[in-house]
Amino acid sequence: MNSPVWHPYAHLKTQQRMPKVVGGHGAHFTLENGDTLLDATCSWWCMIHGYRHPRLVEAIRDQAERLCHVMLGGLSHDPAEQLALELVRISPPGLEHVFFSDSGSVGMEVAMKMAVQYHHLLGKPEKHRLLSLMKAYHGDTLGCMAVCDPEEGMHALFADALPRHHFAPAPRAGFEASQEEVQADLDALRRVLERHHREIAALLMEPLLQAAGGLNMTSPHYLRGARALCDEFDVLLIFDEVATGFGRTGRMFAAEHAGVTPDILVLSKGLTGGYLGHAATLATSRVHDAFVGDSALHAFMHGPTFMGNPLACRVALESLAVFEEEDYLARIDLLNRVLRQELLLDTGLRDHPEVADVRVLGATAVVEVKGGAALHGVADFARRHGVWLRPFGRWLYTMPAYITREDEVRRITAVMKDWFR
Numbered sequence: 001m002n003s004p005v006w007h008p009y010a011h012l013k014t015q016q017r018m019p020k021v022v023g024g025h026g027a028h029f030t031l032e033n034g035d036t037l038l039d040a041t042c043s044w045w046c047m048i049h050g051y052r053h054p055r056l057v058e059a060i061r062d063q064a065e066r067l068c069h070v071m072l073g074g075l076s077h078d079p080a081e082q083l084a085l086e087l088v089r090i091s092p093p094g095l096e097h098v099f100f101s102d103s104g105s106v107g108m109e110v111a112m113k114m115a116v117q118y119h120h121l122l123g124k125p126e127k128h129r130l131l132s133l134m135k136a137y138h139g140d141t142l143g144c145m146a147v148c149d150p151e152e153g154m155h156a157l158f159a160d161a162l163p164r165h166h167f168a169p170a171p172r173a174g175f176e177a178s179q180e181e182v183q184a185d186l187d188a189l190r191r192v193l194e195r196h197h198r199e200i201a202a203l204l205m206e207p208l209l210q211a212a213g214g215l216n217m218t219s220p221h222y223l224r225g226a227r228a229l230c231d232e233f234d235v236l237l238i239f240d241e242v243a244t245g246f247g248r249t250g251r252m253f254a255a256e257h258a259g260v261t262p263d264i265l266v267l268s269k270g271l272t273g274g275y276l277g278h279a280a281t282l283a284t285s286r287v288h289d290a291f292v293g294d295s296a297l298h299a300f301m302h303g304p305t306f307m308g309n310p311l312a313c314r315v316a317l318e319s320l321a322v323f324e325e326e327d328y329l330a331r332i333d334l335l336n337r338v339l340r341q342e343l344l345l346d347t348g349l350r351d352h353p354e355v356a357d358v359r360v361l362g363a364t365a366v367v368e369v370k371g372g373a374a375l376h377g378v379a380d381f382a383r384r385h386g387v388w389l390r391p392f393g394r395w396l397y398t399m400p401a402y403i404t405r406e407d408e409v410r411r412i413t414a415v416m417k418d419w420f421r
């Protein structure tokens, strides 16, 4: 019988039967037929501790015995209070208020709504549009789709149904680019702001790593320049660190590479170590305090049913404790060195005629090919070699769990290289 499960991003006519996963341990998961696969993607980048981490499992179990859920409207509880304090402690200085929600997309919706209402409350209701970047991906809900790359993104079909926002070119200068090389990107951003700032509430970006839009790696200078432009034009700066947060770029948050504090920061994916869906939208006191006032309009009208879910908050707290106690940043550094050594220093891959570029940042590596056809069949090839890779478009990438051992990472990179042999 055909399964009634409708799978994400699947082409229904050509999709193959989806293998069932029955369990997992460390960087591997196990299929129904007994095969184990080394997960090179840590399940869409969220399972940073790998599968069945004993401390995370125990945290959920313990919390389940006390309180699985209660509404956050009019009530509070320790896991939410403690997690908010922890997020304020570890995030860039100045972010002091935490709004919880249940997924990255909703966390971004909250951020965008907050930015528009902020300007409204300060007497600038005309600032109600957003400025995003080409190659951006911010989620699949309607509001998020409107700020994803309108051409290469996956939502072009909906263009006429979405609100119109502004877009600046995707930054071209890479992570290691000099200030001078970044200037052209910042000039392009300035031109859009000069023309449209009167109606722009916020600039939003995935700092340093535009992930699902093509793993475009950009420079800390760009973040600093964007911060300065936002201040100049009275535009809020929103960092979508749903993918980059919790170590993926080599620091806890990508913003730290630049010493920049955004006005609003969105976290999800790695927040709970992937063990439950949750998100947090952090704001500075400048943003928060604009909502302190007498009129009914001052309330922020948003409240996802599962915001601050105790199980999710509790496992997020445990995830953070493990991250710090087991010095994950040092592990990420090791993963980075292995990825560089295998994919960059060994130049065989970069010189391959089908390969356009190879990039590594933190615990992320991508092989960009010239045409998507060059990746046709690579997922099956990897699976035959015991590795779970899931390329999209022209990008074959790995974002391993941080607990992935050195020899396991070399297995992943070997499969990536062998595909091109």
Ligand SMILES: *Cc1c(COP(=O)(O)O)cnc(C)c1O
Pocket: 103, 104, 105, 106, 108, 137, 138, 139, 140, 206, 211, 212, 240, 241, 242, 243, 244, 268, 269
């Ligand atoms: C995954 C992702 C989102 C959307 O998060 P969901 O939890 O899938 O809704 C938003 N922004 C970025 C940068 C992401 O990588």
